[in-house]
Amino acid sequence: MPQEQLEQIAQDLVKRAMAAGATAADATVREGEEFSAAIRLGKIESLKEAESKVLGLRVFLGTRSASSYSSDFSPGSIERLVERTIEMARVTSEDPANGLPEASELGRYEGDLQLYSPDLGAISTEERISVARRAEQAALESDSRIMNSEGSGVETGVGSKAYANSLGFVASYRSSAGSVSVVPVAQVGRNGGASMQRDFWYAVGRGAAALSDPEGVGREAAARVLRRLGARKISTCRVPVIFDQETARSLVGHIFEAVRGDAIYRNASFLAGKLGERIAGENITVLDDGLRPGGFGSRPFDDEGVAPRITPVIERGVLKSYLLNTYTARKLNLRTTGNASRGVAGPPGVGPKNFYVQPGAQSPADILKSVKNGFYVVELIGMGVNVVTGDYSRGAAGMWIENGELAYPVEEVTIAGSLQEMLNHVAMVGADLEFRSALASPTLLVEGLTVAGT
Amino acid sequence: MSQNDRFFFERYGLDAAALERYLAAALSEGGDYADLYFEHTTTTSILVDESLVKTATEGISVGCGIRVVAGEQTGYAYSDDLAPQRVLKAAKIAARIASGPAQVSTVGLSALESQHDFYPVVHAPTDEGLEPKLDLVRRADAAARVYDSRIGQVRVSYADQIRHVLIAGSDGRMVTDFQPLVRLNVFTLAQDGSNRQSGSSGGGGRVPLEFFTGDRSPEWFAKEAARQAIVQLSAQEAPAGEMEVVLGPGWPGILLHEAVGHGLEADFNRKGISAFSGRIGQRVASDICTVVDDGTIPDRRGSLNVDDEGVPTHQNVLIENGILKGYLQDKLSAGLMQTSVTGNGRRESYEHIPMPRMTNTYMLAGNDDPGDIIRSVKHGLYAVYFGGGQVDITSGKFVFSASEAYLIEDGKVTAPVKGATLIGDGPSVLTRVTAVGNDLKLDTGIGTCGKEGQSVPVGVGIPTLKVDRLTVGGTAPKSATSFV
Numbered sequence: 001m002p003q004e005q006l007e008q009i010a011q012d013l014v015k016r017a018m019a020a021g022a023t024a025a026d027a028t029v030r031e032g033e034e035f036s037a038a039i040r041l042g043k044i045e046s047l048k049e050a051e052s053k054v055l056g057l058r059v060f061l062g063t064r065s066a067s068s069y070s071s072d073f074s075p076g077s078i079e080r081l082v083e084r085t086i087e088m089a090r091v092t093s094e095d096p097a098n099g100l101p102e103a104s105e106l107g108r109y110e111g112d113l114q115l116y117s118p119d120l121g122a123i124s125t126e127e128r129i130s131v132a133r134r135a136e137q138a139a140l141e142s143d144s145r146i147m148n149s150e151g152s153g154v155e156t157g158v159g160s161k162a163y164a165n166s167l168g169f170v171a172s173y174r175s176s177a178g179s180v181s182v183v184p185v186a187q188v189g190r191n192g193g194a195s196m197q198r199d200f201w202y203a204v205g206r207g208a209a210a211l212s213d214p215e216g217v218g219r220e221a222a223a224r225v226l227r228r229l230g231a232r233k234i235s236t237c238r239v240p241v242i243f244d245q246e247t248a249r250s251l252v253g254h255i256f257e258a259v260r261g262d263a264i265y266r267n268a269s270f271l272a273g274k275l276g277e278r279i280a281g282e283n284i285t286v287l288d289d290g291l292r293p294g295g296f297g298s299r300p301f302d303d304e305g306v307a308p309r310i311t312p313v314i315e316r317g318v319l320k321s322y323l324l325n326t327y328t329a330r331k332l333n334l335r336t337t338g339n340a341s342r343g344v345a346g347p348p349g350v351g352p353k354n355f356y357v358q359p360g361a362q363s364p365a366d367i368l369k370s371v372k373n374g375f376y377v378v379e380l381i382g383m384g385v386n387v388v389t390g391d392y393s394r395g396a397a398g399m400w401i402e403n404g405e406l407a408y409p410v411e412e413v414t415i416a417g418s419l420q421e422m423l424n425h426v427a428m429v430g431a432d433l434e435f436r437s438a439l440a441s442p443t444l445l446v447e448g449l450t451v452a453g454t
Numbered sequence: 455m456s457q458n459d460r461f462f463f464e465r466y467g468l469d470a471a472a473l474e475r476y477l478a479a480a481l482s483e484g485g486d487y488a489d490l491y492f493e494h495t496t497t498t499s500i501l502v503d504e505s506l507v508k509t510a511t512e513g514i515s516v517g518c519g520i521r522v523v524a525g526e527q528t529g530y531a532y533s534d535d536l537a538p539q540r541v542l543k544a545a546k547i548a549a550r551i552a553s554g555p556a557q558v559s560t561v562g563l564s565a566l567e568s569q570h571d572f573y574p575v576v577h578a579p580t581d582e583g584l585e586p587k588l589d590l591v592r593r594a595d596a597a598a599r600v601y602d603s604r605i606g607q608v609r610v611s612y613a614d615q616i617r618h619v620l621i622a623g624s625d626g627r628m629v630t631d632f633q634p635l636v637r638l639n640v641f642t643l644a645q646d647g648s649n650r651q652s653g654s655s656g657g658g659g660r661v662p663l664e665f666f667t668g669d670r671s672p673e674w675f676a677k678e679a680a681r682q683a684i685v686q687l688s689a690q691e692a693p694a695g696e697m698e699v700v701l702g703p704g705w706p707g708i709l710l711h712e713a714v715g716h717g718l719e720a721d722f723n724r725k726g727i728s729a730f731s732g733r734i735g736q737r738v739a740s741d742i743c744t745v746v747d748d749g750t751i752p753d754r755r756g757s758l759n760v761d762d763e764g765v766p767t768h769q770n771v772l773i774e775n776g777i778l779k780g781y782l783q784d785k786l787s788a789g790l791m792q793t794s795v796t797g798n799g800r801r802e803s804y805e806h807i808p809m810p811r812m813t814n815t816y817m818l819a820g821n822d823d824p825g826d827i828i829r830s831v832k833h834g835l836y837a838v839y840f841g842g843g844q845v846d847i848t849s850g851k852f853v854f855s856a857s858e859a860y861l862i863e864d865g866k867v868t869a870p871v872k873g874a875t876l877i878g879d880g881p882s883v884l885t886r887v888t889a890v891g892n893d894l895k896l897d898t899g900i901g902t903c904g905k906e907g908q909s910v911p912v913g914v915g916i917p918t919l920k921v922d923r924l925t926v927g928g929t930a931p932k933s934a935t936s937f938v
Contacts, residue, residue, distance in 0.1 A: 040725070046528040046807060049547050052517075053534060070514040071534040077514065084512055091584050093506035125550075150727050150848075185727050185848055198727065198848035231849070233925075236695040236932070266503070266607050267650065268643055346499065346511045382853035383842035384875035384927065388643065388652045393692070393875040393927040395844070395853035412851050414875050414927025416694065450929040452694035452877075 001031050001053070003172040006162035009073070010172075013057050014164050016082045022059040022089070024100050024166045028303060028342055029055045032159030037125070039132040040151035041140075047125070054344050057081065061089045065098045069344040097330035100304065105326075105336060106169045107307040114294040115175035117207025120156055128154045131180050131214045138218025139184040143226055150198060152182035152218070154211060169305040177296070179204040180211050182218050186225045197409075199225035199379070204436055206294045224378070227399065231409035234400060234453040240374040240427065241415060241449045242367060242401070245434060247377050248441035252357055254419055255286060256439065257387045259313055259321075260350040261328025261339075270390035270420055271319060279319045280423035283360060286314040288323055290338060290353035297353040297438030303342035308353060311337045325350050356440040360429030364443040367428045369404035375451050376401050377415060390419040396451070410453075417449040459565065459630045461618045462492050466536045470563050473622045475538075476520065479545035481624060484554025485524040487785075488545075491762065492518045492536070492620040493804040496580050499613040502591040505599075510584065519804035520545045523786060524552040530807045563628045570766070572750055572757045573660035578634045579614035586663055587612050594640050594672035601680035604687065606650075607643035610676070612636075621764035629764040634660050635755065635911060637900050640676045644683035651689070653682030654857075657898035659753045670898070682839065682858050685870050692859065692874035692928025698834035699876065699924040700827055700862065703895035705840055707914035710745055710815050711903065712843040712852040713880040714738070718772050718780075719798075719810040719905075720787035722847050729850030729881045730778065738778045739884030742820050745773040747782060749797055749813030755899040756814035756913035763799035763808050770796045772815075773884070782810045802908040812903060816915030820890025824918035827889045829865040835926050836860045836867050837876070850880040853927075875927040883921060891918030 010027040017025035031053040038045040055078075058067040066088035068081050123131075136152035155178065162172035181202035188195055201221035203210050243251060263269035271279060290308025292298050301307055304326050312320045322332070325340035325348050341351025368376065377398040384393035393416040399406040430443030462468040473490060480488035497513045517534040518541050529551025531544040579587070591610040598608040614636040622628040637658030644651050655678035657670050666672055701709060714730070722728035730738065739745070749758050749767025758767050763785050771779045783791070784799030787810055800811035828836060836859060843854030855875045860867045896915035903912040926932070 044527050044551070046530060047551050048530040048807065050530075050532045050544065050805065051534075052532075052805065065508075066510045066512075068512045072514050072516050073535075081512070081514070088510040088512060088584060091507065091588060092510050093508065095506050095508060148726055150725065196727070196729065196848050198846070228849075266609070266643070267645070268607065268652070270650075345497070345513055346501075347509050379846075381844040381846065381851075382855050382875045382877075383844070384853070384855035384873060386652065386873055388650055389872070391872050393855065393873065393929075395851065395875055395877045395927070397846075397849070397851070411849060412877055412879060412925065414694075414853070414877050414925060416692075416874065416927050416929045450694050452925055452927045454696050454925070 003160050003162060003174060006031060006160055007164065007170050007172050009055065010162045010164035011170055013055060014166050017057060017059045018166055020082050020086050022086060023062055024060040025058060026100060026165035026304065027055065027057050029162045030159060032157055034157045036153060036155040037129045037132050038151050038153045039129065039136055040149055042133060042137065044129060045151055056342060056344055057085055058347055059085050059089050060098060063094045063096050063098045064089045064092045065347065066092055067347045097327050099326065100165050100167055101306050101326045101336055103167050106167060106305045108171045108301040109291065109307050113298045113300060115173060115206060115298060117176050119208040120176045120178045121158055123208055123211065131211045135180050135182040135214035135218040138215040139182050139222040142219055142222035145186045145188060145226065145229060146184045146222055147187060148185040150183035150185060154180050163301065163303065163305055165305055171301055171305065173300050176206055177204065178210045180214050180217055182221045184221050184225050186229050188229050195230065197225055197228040197231065199228060228397065228409045231397065231411035233412045234410050236452045236454065238450050240371050240445055240447045242371065242374065242376045243444045243446065244378055245432060245441060245443060247380050248444045249439050250380055251444065252355060252439045252441045254385050254387060256352050256355050258419065259323050261322050261324035261332060262350055263387060264322050265328055265331035268388050270387065274319050277319055278317050280314055280317040281426050282317045283429050284314055284317050284423060284426055285358040287358060288313055288353045288355045292354040295354040295435060297355065302338045302340040303348045304340035306336055306338040306340060308338050323350055323352065352438050354435060354438055356433065357429065357442060359431045359433040359442040361431055362428050364430050364432050367430055367443055367445050368401065370428065371401045372403060374401040375410065376406060392417050392419055392422065413451050413453040415449050415451055421448050422446050461494065462620045472538060473563055476541050476545045477622065477624050479542050480520050480522050480549050481557040482546065483549040483552040484557055485522045485552035487523045487624055489521050489621060489623040489763065490518055491804050494618045495615055497613065497615040498580055499611065500587055500591055502595050502610045505595055507588060515803065517804040520548040521807065522548045522551050526790060527551050528786065528807055532804050563622055563626055566627055566629045570750065570759055572752045572759055573634060575634045575660065575662050577662050578616050579636045579663050580616040582663060590638055590666055590672045594638065594676040597673040597676035598640055598642050598680045601677050602684050604644045604646050604684060605642050605680050606645040609641040611639045623764060627764060629760050631759050633758065636661060638666060638672060638675060639900060640679040642679040642683045644687055646687050649687055651683050651686035653679040653686065655679040656900040659755045659899040660757060661753050685858060689870040689872045691930035692871040693835065693926050693930050693932040694928045695932040696923050696925050697932055698831050699921045699926065700831060700834060700836045701916060701919045702836065702838035703891060703893045703918050704915060705897040706837060707816055707897060707916035708840050708843050708854045710817060710916060711812060711914050712845045712854055713878060713883050714745060714772065715812045715815045716845050717847050717850060717880050718782055720781040720783045720791060721810050723781050724787045724791050728847045733778050734780065736778055737776050737885065738881055739773050739776040740887045741776040742890045743773055743776050743884050743887050744818040746771050746818065747812050747815045751814050754814050754913045755901060755911045758813065761797045761799045762801045765795045765797045765799060767797035767813060782812060784808055784810045800910050802910060806908050811905065811910055812912050814896065814913035816894065816896060817890065817917065819892050819894035819917045822889045822891050824891040824893050827891055827918050827920050828862060828867060830889065831862045832864060834862040836862050841873065845880060851877065852880050853877045871928065877925045877927060883924065886922040887919055888922050889920035893917045
């Protein structure tokens, strides 16, 4: 569907809702094409290709509100959906924080955010399969201990999104993304004494360039899995911990969860009520950048029609701003930061733009050299993070550090502490920031954590 | 045949001839097998927060997923439009996986009589008006608030869905099912000075709204969530290091889900990338452990009449008296491993390729008295409620995060401790189970399992269990001797 048609459907939904008695309404309409090829041990495992669409409606009756979504765009179905959404709104509560953004807050960024790259769609299916195959082959050929693989894959997607509301705002945009990934499995020993490890690597981007170096992706995946072979458990200790880019990104995710407006107004965050206070070391600056060209969190307008911006969240250790949509902003007597994010089900929540820790001066190699005894963590598993209290406890795998060098791999341990303490005890911030998703962080060295093993 | 059998025929004008035409298109380039998965799902959800009904949402999702299998290869496409030309187009895209002469699908689809009906819900929650659902959430909200004056925030969410499915395969088999699912969740925050703690509880299943009574009432779940938050107000630092761990009955069965369940999914084992690969017949647990995956328990969240490939569900024994007996199969893996399907082929929706998944995974009751089990521990951890878990199926290392746990000192349950992650080794953790209680309990019906981006509802359960040695991921020294 052309973007104009998506805009038309969104406007039509709003119009129908208003005609059916809504005092205000907004609608999101999305359409997308997805493709994925999975390869394992050189053979095609699966090919998947599809187009999909979905519409989402939100209506207001004064300060009451309800929402709905559907993948069925037939006129009869849409008419019933509009009616039922209005009916549902009648039974929800009056809530003065409900409503669309102020008209003055609406707008779209007119510059080029480089969210769509036509060269991705131009790659043939055969080429995509070949890219996945080359990535896996490079991993398998790296080392004789890599004899197996969970597979490799290429995924691409192109989508369009339109948004309209009853204040007269209507806009749409197109975006694309592609990735290549590989998951090699390495083994030492045989039968009884065998020990297997897996790890992965990937490249991702808005355009065909993401798929341009599959061998590099394969070799990196191989290096990452090989360094984990022969992992052992260590004794419980309290040591400095280095989080690499991938694991540091998960910490950034916890910070995001703690500054979301909905967690703040519910008092369900350890950062609630801390605006303007020092909550981290001076070396910590966290930004939410909605304008980053090609960024995975960049959008010309949010899911309420509010233009993007750059929001300093933590500046040299001081909490400067929460991240808000219209509802949470009103609950807190603040202004929206343009972070409305609507999945299909339910009203808009709060989502990150490009949310990241500003890089520091040290290279990852220098950070490693600075640690006498410590733990370099490359994988974190589990859900042991409580944003209400800041309590942190997750399963980890990585390498033991001895005299500034990686000594041997470690597994079956946990890392525990609190997010408050961690934010205040980042001893070094790496210079190695890279954006592979909406969240990003350079390497971080954090002190005061407990590593639990035997 | 149950009443829903005609759903797609009546609502979307589908007929047997059309199904055969789609299957023929799917096999037009060759291939061994093809199937169609028609799905129509409607959902309702309600959120009460700050005692206000903040959101009510309704959704409709409809589509058809088409799969073509050629050897180890799968071609997949779907359409969210059931117009014949769109479904045919998707079938032809899925067909591209194969390269050979067209295969002829069995002509004459035969509808299979459903062998069992594990969720005979007459009045599906989705068909009820909003009022009885609003009543449930409001009652939960009120009950949580009156539990203790320190309960400051309460959030209650209600969600139901009805899934109509029709699965037709090129082997001529066609089945339909009607799958209701409902759940109620309560989240609480307690505050005492600057100390804030959270609690959560909930329940549900493939049941009508009448399910929510007695020890499954909104009040019950609300009190449970409030109680947890209040307990946490006095929690001390959790210990760090290896120790004896006693798991309470029910939801802590997430241990089985992570430690052995995922590792026994046949796709990982067929590929030799699971820590359990090639270990059928070997000891993977102490002889007092028998673990099953059972999709046939009436009304349960993880139960299904047929899996998402149309195969009737079973009770499958995974581990019997400590010996590994079998894997969880879907059609593809069972075919390649030359064994039988087990009714574990599941998918999140028509947009997804099915794969081996768990249903309700639990350990059979043993002979030990739960009180005796606790009394047998000199120094350890008693964990009764968990937040979630994860596993690395290749290394076998798994975690699950306790959200309510206590110290055991000299055989007595003492101080509550803060939430902590427990980490262990899947293939060996059950060999260190030294006591199994006589108090098997299944969870209350709120579990969701994620694998390769697909979420499906599941259940877990265990009796009280003692594990000799498990690493607890707290921050406090585990005994008087401290660590550096």
